Amino acid sequence: MTHSSMKSFRDTVEAVVVALILAFIIRAFIVQAFKIPSGSMLETLQIGDHLLVTKFAYDVRLPSTIWLDTTDGKVLAKVGDPERGDIIVFKYPNDESVDFIKRVIGLPGETLEIRNKVVYINGQPIEEPYTRHTKADRRPVRDDFGPVKIPEGEYFCMGDNREGSHDSRFWGTVKRSKIVGKALVIYWSWGSLTDIRLGRIGTTFN
Known part of the structure; x- marks a missing residue:
């Protein structure tokens, strides 16, 4: 191998290593990609939407793979608090290997x-223009629930598709430490190879 080819090979390896390091840093601290697998957030999120989720909307933390003393990662700084209406990704309480995406409805x-079917916070009904109701029947837990007081440091989360969502009504509240991040933008959306939803690309979430 000539000197120039050795240099070219070394430059390529260095470029790959730098790219991998940057990808790790971005995924660990800044944004992470998620795909919507179910209809629990219809009509806001469609099956096949691909999202970028910002990981520093609430806390800046070390990844759990670096900070081995905790499965949640060590918090380096608190940036803000989840607000009602935020769409968040979190570790499913019954199986933390699975990520769920829901909307924050109740605060600590x-x-x-x-x-x-109407949500009341501290005795007052709240406006929820994003909700989707597909069934007129009335069932306990799903349509009549509580009252419950939400513990400090925890959040009550629900899907927008109220009759088609498995959420805090059934498995309880979400701990702040289990929140992965906040939905930021749809970067790709398709139902199939012949159903690419260009109009959804670039949709952002406050």
Whole structure:
């Protein structure tokens, strides 16, 4: 191998290593990609939407693979608090190897109740223009729930597709430490090779 080819090979290896390091840093600290696998967030999120989720909306933390003393990662700085209406990705409480995406509905310390599909916070109904109802029947837990007081440091999360979502009504609240990040933007969306939804690309979430 000539000197020039050796140099070219070394440059290529260095470029690959730098790219891998940057990809690790971006995924660990900044953004992470997620695909929507179910209809629990219809109509806001469609099956086949691909999202970027910002990981520093609430906390800046070391990845758990670096900070071995905790499965959640050590918090380096608190940036903000989840707000009602935020769409978040979190570790499913019953199986933390699975990521769920839902909307924050109830905040720490609040009392939440559902009466005939309407959510009440501290006794007052809240406006939820994003919800989707597909069934007129009325069932306990799904449509009538609580009242419950949300523990400090935890959040009550629900899917927008209320009759088609497995959420905090069934498995409880989400701990802040289990929140992965906040939905940022749809970077790709398709239902199939012949159903590429260009109009959804670039959709952002406050």
